[in-house]
Structures are given as C-alpha cells and as structure tokens.
Amino acid sequence: MGLYRSSGVYCTQCEADGFRRITYFLDRPDVMAVYTTRIEADRAEAPVLLGNGNLVETGSVGADRHFAVWHDPHPKPAYLFALVGGRLGKVETRFTTMDGRPVTCAVYVEPGKEPRADYALDAVIRSMAWDETAFGRAYDLDVFNVVAVSDFNMGAMENKGLNIFNDKYVLASPETATDGDYAAIEAIIAHEYFHNWSGNRVTCRDWFQLCLKEGLTVFRDQEFSSDMRSRPVHRIGEVRSLRARQFPEDAGPLRHPVRPRAYAEINNFYTATVYDKGAEIVRMLRTLLGAEAFRAGMDRYYADNDGRAATVEDFLAAFAAVSGRDLSAFARWYERPGTPRLAVTATYDPAAGRYALRFAQSLPGEAGRDGPPLVIPVALGLVGASGPLTEASSPDVRDGVYVLDRAEAEIVFEGVSEEPVPSLLRDFSAPVRLDLPLSDTQSMRLLAQDSDPFNRWQAAQDVSLRLILDPDPGRADAFAAALGRFLDDEALADPAFAALVLALPSEGEAADAVPSDVDPDAIHRARHDLRAHLGTALRSRLERLDAALAPAAGAAYSPDAASAGRRSLRNAALDLVAAGDPEAGAARAAERLAGATNMTDRLAALGTLALIPGETRETALAEFAARYADEPLVLDKWFAIQAQIPEAGTLERITRLQSHPAFTITNPNRVRALIGSFAFGNPTQFTRKDGGGFSRVAETVAVLDSANPQVAARLLTAFGSWRRLEKSRAAKAVEMLNWIKAIPGLSRDSADILARTLG
Numbered sequence: 001m002g003l004y005r006s007s008g009v010y011c012t013q014c015e016a017d018g019f020r021r022i023t024y025f026l027d028r029p030d031v032m033a034v035y036t037t038r039i040e041a042d043r044a045e046a047p048v049l050l051g052n053g054n055l056v057e058t059g060s061v062g063a064d065r066h067f068a069v070w071h072d073p074h075p076k077p078a079y080l081f082a083l084v085g086g087r088l089g090k091v092e093t094r095f096t097t098m099d100g101r102p103v104t105c106a107v108y109v110e111p112g113k114e115p116r117a118d119y120a121l122d123a124v125i126r127s128m129a130w131d132e133t134a135f136g137r138a139y140d141l142d143v144f145n146v147v148a149v150s151d152f153n154m155g156a157m158e159n160k161g162l163n164i165f166n167d168k169y170v171l172a173s174p175e176t177a178t179d180g181d182y183a184a185i186e187a188i189i190a191h192e193y194f195h196n197w198s199g200n201r202v203t204c205r206d207w208f209q210l211c212l213k214e215g216l217t218v219f220r221d222q223e224f225s226s227d228m229r230s231r232p233v234h235r236i237g238e239v240r241s242l243r244a245r246q247f248p249e250d251a252g253p254l255r256h257p258v259r260p261r262a263y264a265e266i267n268n269f270y271t272a273t274v275y276d277k278g279a280e281i282v283r284m285l286r287t288l289l290g291a292e293a294f295r296a297g298m299d300r301y302y303a304d305n306d307g308r309a310a311t312v313e314d315f316l317a318a319f320a321a322v323s324g325r326d327l328s329a330f331a332r333w334y335e336r337p338g339t340p341r342l343a344v345t346a347t348y349d350p351a352a353g354r355y356a357l358r359f360a361q362s363l364p365g366e367a368g369r370d371g372p373p374l375v376i377p378v379a380l381g382l383v384g385a386s387g388p389l390t391e392a393s394s395p396d397v398r399d400g401v402y403v404l405d406r407a408e409a410e411i412v413f414e415g416v417s418e419e420p421v422p423s424l425l426r427d428f429s430a431p432v433r434l435d436l437p438l439s440d441t442q443s444m445r446l447l448a449q450d451s452d453p454f455n456r457w458q459a460a461q462d463v464s465l466r467l468i469l470d471p472d473p474g475r476a477d478a479f480a481a482a483l484g485r486f487l488d489d490e491a492l493a494d495p496a497f498a499a500l501v502l503a504l505p506s507e508g509e510a511a512d513a514v515p516s517d518v519d520p521d522a523i524h525r526a527r528h529d530l531r532a533h534l535g536t537a538l539r540s541r542l543e544r545l546d547a548a549l550a551p552a553a554g555a556a557y558s559p560d561a562a563s564a565g566r567r568s569l570r571n572a573a574l575d576l577v578a579a580g581d582p583e584a585g586a587a588r589a590a591e592r593l594a595g596a597t598n599m600t601d602r603l604a605a606l607g608t609l610a611l612i613p614g615e616t617r618e619t620a621l622a623e624f625a626a627r628y629a630d631e632p633l634v635l636d637k638w639f640a641i642q643a644q645i646p647e648a649g650t651l652e653r654i655t656r657l658q659s660h661p662a663f664t665i666t667n668p669n670r671v672r673a674l675i676g677s678f679a680f681g682n683p684t685q686f687t688r689k690d691g692g693g694f695s696r697v698a699e700t701v702a703v704l705d706s707a708n709p710q711v712a713a714r715l716l717t718a719f720g721s722w723r724r725l726e727k728s729r730a731a732k733a734v735e736m737l738n739w740i741k742a743i744p745g746l747s748r749d750s751a752d753i754l755a756r757t758l759g
C-alpha cells in the first residue's frame, strides 16, 4: 500500500487507505480535491513518469534528472491518486469520444513485451465505445493510461486516468495466454475503465458503500462481456462463479451484508458478496423496472450525483424517481446477509387446465427467524412435452416475470393443456437457492425443450448433481443418452454452450449441497465415477466431435468467442474420454500437447494429463517447465495445475515446488498460483484427514503475514467452510487456525479473518 516498487518500477496503490502512507491527508473517500502532481526522478532509472489527469509540463533537472507535472481537473478522493515511474514500453492509439474529445490511450508494459499489450489496448477502445452506447458515458480527459506491473495484490486499480494492472490482466499472446486469459483481460480492462463513471465521477461517501461502485461496475462489465461474447454462455459463467465463491461465503462465518454494517479491516471486504452479489442486486433492479426505466434511472443517478460522494440510498432514489416505484422493500437486499431459499411446489388440475405454483421464501437471520420478505423477481415459463406452453397465462406474470414480495404466495396459470415442467428463475433472475423437486425425466425435458438456455444448462447440472450425491448407474445411462441426443442435435451449432452442458458441477458445488459432515473424498470419488461413466457411454460421439472441431492445418489462432467455444468443446471432449479410458486418454492428451499451436490447447491437454498418474504426466510437466522457464505468467499456470492434483502425493510435490528456483513468496501471483490453487482448488488434499493440507496453508500465512497481510488474509479465507466438514477434518482445521492465532504480532487483516472464522 502507498508507494512501492515492482521489478524496478515505482508505482502506487492507494485504495482503500494507502494514500496516508505517502503523505498526511484526510484519507476518506468523501474528502475530494483537485490534484497537481510534480514527479521528479533520475532520467535513466525512470524515463517514463505518469500521473493522474493530463500532462501539463515536462523538463530537465540538471544533467541526470527530469520531471513531469500532471494535472487532474476532476475532484477526487485520495484513494484514486496514482503515480508511476520507471522504464516501460508502450502501445498507443487515439479514440475520439462522442462529444468530439480526442483521447490518447496507451498501455505501458515491461520493455520488449509491447506486442502482448495490443489486445488490452483494443479492449480499452471497445470499452470506451460501449460505455457511450450502452450508458451514454464519455471519457473526460485527454489521456487514458494503463500500466502493467508484476507485483499486485488484486486484479487492477481504477486510479483516475491512470489504471494500474496486475500484468496477468494485460499481457497476452497465443503462445502464453489461454482463451480464458483473453476473456479476463477484456473484462478487467472494461471494469476499471467503467469505474471512471461508476466510482470516480460518482464515488462512495464511505467504505460501507463499497458495493455502490463495485457491484454496479461488475454489473456493467458483465453486460459489456455479454455484448462482446455469447450472452447465455457468459451468464452461465457468472452464475458458476457466484455459486463457487459467493454462496459459500454467504453460508459461512465470513458472511456479511452486501453493504456491511461494521468492519475491522476494510481490505477484507473486497469480497464476492460486495462485488458479485452486489452486481446481482443491480441486475434484479433492471429486471424489476425494465431496460428503459433502468437506463433512465442510471442517467438520473449520474446527473444527480456527478462530482459527489454518494450512498446506496442515492442510487436507489434515482430509480425510484424515474419509475415512481417504492424501492424500500427491495433495499433489504443490501442489508440481509445469507442466500435466500425459494421453495416451490406445483399442482395441476387437468380438467380445468389450471396449473398452480406455490412459492415460499426463507432467510433465517441471527435469531434463527426469518425477517421481512425480500423482493424476488422470478423469471419463469412452463414447458410441455414438445416445447414452451405459450398459450398458458397468469395475471401475476408480466413479461415473463413474477415478482414475489411476500413470504408465501401462489400464482395460477390458466389454459394449460398438459402437465408442464416449470422453468423457474430463468437466466438466474435472482441470487437464491431454488428448492424445486424435479425428477430426472422432468429435468431432461427442460434440457431438451426449454427456450431459456440458462435453465437448459441448469437442468443438466441438476441431474448430474443428483447423480454425484446419489450414484445410480441406470439413471446415469439415461442421462448419458439425453446428453448424447443433445450433442447430436446441437453441439456443433453452439460448441461453447455444449461444453458447459458437459461440465459437471464442481466438487465445491457438490459439497455445498451436502447439509453437514462433508466428506470431500467421497464427493471426489462419486464425481470422478460419473465422469468416467459419461466418458465411456459418450465416447464415440465425443471422438467424432473432437475430429469435427479440429482446426484446419496452419489456421491462425484467434481469441474470439466462437473460436474459443470450439476449442472449449474439443478440449472438454478429450477430458471426458480420458476420464472413461485413462490410458488412451493420456496418449491422446500427450499427442494434443505435442501438436498444440496455442496455450489454450496446450494447457487443456496438460490439465487432462495432470489427472492421470504416470511417466507421461511427469515428462509433460518437466517439458512444459523447461519450455516456459522465462515466462512468469505461464509458470504460474504450471504451478497451479500441479497444486490441484487430487492425489496424496501432492503435498510432497508442493514441498518440492516451494523450493523450485522460480518460486518466491514475495510475488502475489506466484503465491496464489501454488498455495492459493491448493487451498481453493484441491478440496481432497487441502482438507486431508492428517491435517497436512491445512498446516501447509497455515505455514504460508505465517511466513507471508508481515510482508503482505492482504494476501495472507485472503489465503486464510480458505478455512471458511471448516464447520461443514466431517468432524475429524474440522478438528484439524481448528487446530491450525488456533496455531496461527497464537503468532505474535499477527496483522489486523489476518486477525480479523481468524476471529470471524473461529467466531
């Protein structure tokens, strides 16, 4: 925090309260000022000098030194202050805003890596254009600079006119970056750029309002990515990540309202709840008001609050003003922690052609009792044997959405000619857990017939989850047959979607569905067996797809969504075949690895091989490391893949990797790659019964805590679900948490997470 050096480059990180480490200041977000910054440095050491705003003067100081003066005319809080000085190369281009302002946009990177910044620069230009079209927001300075540094605690930072990035989210080439990396670069460049309005022009009154800028900006970057890529595929990705990170947080000891009521250390509140559930609230608001009123509300919010430090109330007031709606009940989403449950039961009267759905919402609070109801938009439809029943209607459903604002309610559809399967929470219209007891046959009807792509995917997830929790070879055969029909009919038309349908719920998601005494080994085995079953049953189809999706010889790599989708299905097919026949799979993956022309295919093949013990795997890993010895971001992938191997030998492997010359505890990306991937991505080994996994992470926290408390505290959050584990593992986790607690001089960051986790 404050001013620091990353690989010889001076840079700053002031959010949330780092500016006070640079100079005395009233370091609160509601204290706004106009800044003029004069930076002076040794010319050889720091030929590039960057600050907020526009460059107004440069000059020499004696023979060896020089200076630059930057002026930012927009009043801002200190957390948006930034400066950079160092040896950097750049790529740049011009953009003219909708109000005619010429802007020079540049991306600065380590000299020699300039060609790898082209995609990020292109994403800057696309973000600027999109915010004008989608939200009417134009850029407001003469320059927009992005700087990539290699030591960064988070993804990036939205300093006014001078965004500073973790280089992982800037640098990309087909040889070093996967399709996922390209998509993440596009999304994070957009996210930081969009903060220029949602965060910078309108900032937060205090840190309790963090979701005001983060939830809104995540929503905006999600919309951008959906417009750039496939909307349904992106939505499924958003929900997978919400369920993987936010739902467990909301169910564990670190749960907190989207607008927290109290904090000991604000750095610990840059959470999935503030960011991702915060974005879901904005999405629900749009669903409730409709796209037009939502856009009018956003315009009103900017008009009323430009140049101000605002609150969640100011945000909601803008929407209430334009729509005439009372949003006071909706505001409860910001205050109530936990994921609501929505239980639904259905009754059908064939004689009357009437179908009733009964809804009951619940969200037990601290006292164990439900509070006042939330406002839950439920997008829905009814699906018959050969498709959606469009003639069925209910007076309570408008534009396909029913708004549940009571604890319990019933709605009735008339004109229902056959018993339907309800398709509820279409497009995941609210961040709730749905209790809707469907049979496999009903879910498979949704997979085949629903018009909502999200619920088609959800139906496949539901069947697989049931089969992981309650294995049954006969039902697995029926599921494989349904998947086979789906693949035959649709896989080549939308490969990215098909790849998602084939992907089973993660071990974490399966654990989340178990009420208590979670045994990660049992979940791992059951999930592995189901993959093997499907891989065997679908083998010939998957091999045909593999062949059909092979790129033409000599075809150039392109990161566009359609090409990425074809790669993802082809790689998913390989992985599933390998689960069914590991020997043949290993040979095929090794072949794919040798012939790969881009990092997406290479890493996917290595990932498949990593799950198959043996010589082929070890040789492939050694060759990969040798090939990319000088590529830190690729080596991170190599560390991460090995940390996630679900085998008893992984702990030993991690010990070896920790003494690998490329491992360093001082680089946040490297620590996250090895120890973070182990803690968050290897459930069976992190929660080993002998406690070895917990102690490895605890030891890392202990070493890291004084130098980088933020990263140490984040690692500690991996212990968040210890209470749900079966007793012996839970006891080992507590032992290690208490061991950390006893470390003298523990940072406030780690102490806060510990206190709440043990709490």
Ligand code: HT7
Residues within 6 Å of the ligand: 013, 015, 016, 153, 154, 155, 156, 157, 158, 191, 192, 195, 214, 267, 270, 710
């Ligand atoms: N607003 C930025 C948050 C951030 C941050 C917070 C605490 C410590 C370090 C940090 N680096 C960046 C990033 C964002 O969400 O846009």
Ligand code: ZN
Residues within 6 Å of the ligand: 191, 195, 213, 214, 217
């Ligand atoms: Zn942000």
